[in-house]
Amino acid sequence: MRQLLGILILCLLFACTSNKIKTLPIYGDREPITKITDGKEVTDTLYHTIPAFAFVNQYGDSITNDSLNGKIYVADFFFTTCPSICPSMHRNMLKVYKEFEGATDFRILSHSIDPKYDSVQVLKKYADALDVKGNTWWLLQGDKEATYTLSKSYLVTTPREDEKEKFIHDGYFILIDKQKRIRGAYDGTVEEQVIKLIEDIKILRNDPEQATK
């Protein structure tokens, strides 16, 4: 009897720990939607998602939101001649790049907020200087207004031009899941936060919800 009780307690203990899978929160506004499925009224949650976009990467290839289908990605906003925070950001982003280099379900997107100067050739030169190869890390440029508008959907500060710093922007790395929802925001200039980002990417890749889509 006593043995049985012991086993029961052990079972209870394991029930608490082993079945729980760590998941990341989902950020942004959400609203309930009601739709009729098979004649029944079903309520679902509509999450904030990243809208459609179309840019060009450092190889001159067209990159759209569809290029990210079935992929988890990290996005940031920068410009190659940035005198302030960008070197720190990309020193840290290189850590993320090296950790997941070659993974087919992962990308990094760095949007240039100075597309007039940051041509495809300039972005390629920048990628070469960072020793970034292949398709893991895309440096994107395109319509300036489209980039600035897109930044709003990532919930970061909209970039603006400044006489001294050329452009004002923030250094957040935004983690996006396969459903294009925001799952995390990390200060790209802070090493500890980027280490957290790498851990969170691993959690997200192991999330069963991410495996199916």
Added chain:
Amino acid sequence: MKKAGIIISLCAAIIVFVASCQTDQQIEYMRYYSGGQGLYTVNCQNCHGKNGEGLSALMPPLTDTAFISKNKDQLACYIKNGMTGMVKVSGKFYNNTMPPIELSPIEIAKVLTYVGNSFGNRVGLISLKDVENNLKNCK
């Protein structure tokens, strides 16, 4: 026997006293160095890194001790006026623009004392006087 003990402990006390006593120059060096460390974090670390490691082929490192000691008299000018064009550091070529950094001569002296005695460099104190002289002879 008791006398010998007293003499030994007295000698030990004198040695400790002398060792802990710093010269004015050492105190000045420490003041420059610690002040420079803070200035480095704010003004230089973004590009050159926490340990002066630079950033890939984009930003040159500050760990080339030969470069630092050879160009010791030009370092103040690099900070004041920025740098453009090709530069060879640690056997690699860098071609990027360093913007002028808005620092006063005393701040330049402090940050150079920090850089000049960190990351493997050992050029000693770079004083305000050194910086003022060097700034007159910028190329």
